[in-house]
Amino acid sequence: MTIPSISVKSPLHADHLALDAEFTARGIGSAVAYYGEQHAEQFNEQLSILDLSCINRIGFKGVQTCTWLEQQGVTLPQTPNSATVLPAGQIMLRLSSTEHWVLDSVTKDSDLCGQLRDSHNRSDVKSYLLERNHSHACFYIVSEPGSTSAAETMSKICAVDLRPHRFANLAMAQTSVARLNAVVVRHDHLGRLAYLILSDMTAAQFMWHSVLDAMQEFDGRPAGLNAITLEAK
């Protein structure tokens, strides 16, 4: 087992080690490349969950946030509770009329969050910087192509109707998941129905195991980052 020299570990690091995970440097720290004998480096046949807490993410909130972000050349979602994907793969989330979060790309090298953080620190814009790296864990639930098992899993732990015909791609819901406050974003991956979950970092383990428990009937299992990066190539 090789663990790269990294600065930030996922709050689930011990859980990943228990599953014989191999790690890779990514974003702000380390991510699971693949688990144990899962050297095929692909998604599970039915349903997968990935710990993406390594992704660099940041938020801004304030009356001048929209104007300032647009000045930085970022395309913003037009309405609250929606998301957009930028050409380099970063995801922009609009939580309200004055609050936006940015998630750096998983598959491509990107440091938009770092650039925005630096630019924000140099400016006197009326906008608060929200360090989401430390506040929110990030998980990604991915179905197999043509399957809605991710939506069926979510229906067991979330009261909002997230089925694909009711919850469009890049729609977002700020709601309760497994009784924890969470932000859920539908972000399909190469034709696979998929949801991002951002929830309290301190309860990351609880959320991880709650989702895994809900995934059991669909034979859902954890998958590593290689499943995304290799399939995207």
Place this chain on the structure above:
Amino acid sequence: MKQLKCPLNGLRNITEFTYGGEFHVQPDPVECTKEEWVEYIFFHDNHAGEVVEWWCHSASSYWFVARRNTITDTVIETMSVADHMADSTAGHAPGNNTLKAQQVINRD
């Protein structure tokens, strides 16, 4: 389960919301008398009937205003603070008079 319609997030289970108390006009903390400030901080109308209340959608920390009948426990309508202020300025909603709109709108 009871449900409440958040102006930002739509219809959600009541467990996602927190009651924020009666909606009262905040007096100017610099210019008001001690009695006015004590009245604002510590006293409540506890009115039986239609009232205007603060509610918060916890998952998004979004504060909004609801009109509710405390006798029937029926929510008549919910609205953003900005909409409520616009309504009250036009004289449509109870429970407001000289509230400084910008003070409250900034809570959105």
